[in-house]
Amino acid sequence: IELISAMPGEMERLLLQQRLDLAIGYFSQVQSAFDYRELFIETQHLYCAPGHPLFTHANPGDQDLQACDRVGHPYRFLRSDEPFQGERCSARSEQVEGTLAFILSGKHVGYLPSHFARTWEDKGLLRSVRRSDLSFDVAFHLARHRAQVAGDAQKAFEEDLLAAFA
Structure with a gap:
């Protein structure tokens, strides 16, 4: 597992290039190549x-x-x-x-x-x-590239992460 901190645009770029498996942040949500799952509201x-x-x-x-x-x-x-x-x-x-x-x-x-x-x-x-x-609220999402095939470890991590924020 590698954890990076980057601006949302950079994370989306890395996801598009399939150099990143998952990203958490608040995104524009305009990338049709991604699946976005809401995690929490800040x-x-x-x-x-x-x-x-x-x-x-x-x-x-x-x-x-x-x-x-x-x-x-x-x-x-x-x-x-x-x-x-x-x-x-x-x-x-x-x-x-x-x-x-x-x-x-x-x-x-x-x-x-x-x-x-x-x-x-x-x-x-x-x-x-x-x-x-x-004041305003911001929704944080888990984003992943739809075309990228997730391995077992990524699937388990994603499921645990979603369960933790459910």
Whole structure:
């Protein structure tokens, strides 16, 4: 078993080239060559840290949000109805750890999975921006190439993985 961390587009490319057997992530789901099986839903909240103007703001308005510098995610499949797509974006990160570092600087706001941010929230180092319309859910899927014949080990691994998230 080899475990790699890559952007969804890269994982899809490796699956298409049949250099990867399975991939887990949130994908565009436009590849007709793949089978996608939903594993779980992850809730994302917009966060800020001490030192950021929104950290003590009880109910920020749209203008307050647009004044914020955000952390961009180059791999996200943006939808027109997705919350907060602010215009200012001087930081980019492909990984949650990088996004966290930018947010903890107190200079940026950014989206993090709620379960990942909880520890930092409990320590008072992060706070979700208090507006219910800023959160969204992301479905994570197990993807595999339809034409690739799975061996016994891959089948067993896939079955165990699906059972674990059932």
